[in-house]
Amino acid sequence: MRRMLTCLLLSLPLLASAQIYKYTDAKGNTVFTNQPPDGSAAQSVELPPTNTVIMQQPQATPTGSAGAEVNAAPPYNTLKLTGLPDDEALRANNGTFSVGVALSPRLAASHRLRLLLDGQPYGQPSSVPRLQLTNVDRGEHSLAVEVLSGGKPIQQSDAVTFTVQRVHTSSPALRPPPPPKPAP
Structure with a gap:
């Protein structure tokens, strides 16, 4: 048999x-x-030769004790914030302004961007490389952007320090000038 x-x-x-x-x-x-x-x-x-596919062996990645990848290259070569002034204060009277994110290569469909204002997550994750901040207090702040995959951070930009300048609505500079006095 x-x-x-x-x-x-x-x-x-x-x-x-x-x-x-x-x-x-x-x-x-x-x-x-x-x-x-x-x-x-x-x-x-005459038949063409049959198709053959050579199966590639998966490459083992070194993992740490928690199963996280060690020495993995970041997915983006360039990740930085744009649109923030370097030497002067950012004037935003109501504390609302937007910043750009420069990244290369393009953002993957499964990745999202989220801001970190003073080290804390700010706003909802977005796939748009232009992010808005609302009602930020006056004074000095640090801002960074992180890339999320499945809700977990996989890469973060360097933090940029900047100052927000907001003019108080009761400021004498905002009061209308007094009417001219009539001539005697």
Whole structure:
């Protein structure tokens, strides 16, 4: 039984490589067969080689004790905030302003961006590289952006320190000038 099964398995490649013939029957139909017909002119069909796929072995990544990847390259070569002044205060009277995020390559569909204002998460994660801050208090702040994958941070930009300048609405500079005095 085993010998017969082995012979059968060894003959399968021979069957797969059998010659194929093509001819047109009396009704005008094209026919493909493995035996040439009697009395008809049949053409031998050359088949292209079969497709083969070589399976690549998965590469093992070194993991730490908690299962996190060690020495993994960050997914983005460039990740930084743009649109913040370097040497001067950011004037935002109501504390609302937006910042840009420069990243390369483009943000992956499964990744999101979230701001870190003074080291704390700020706002909802977004896939848009322009993020808005609302009602930020006056004074000095630090701001960074982090990339999230599945809600977990995978990369973070350097923190940028900046100062928000807000003019108080009761400021004398905002009061209208007094009306001119009539001439005597």
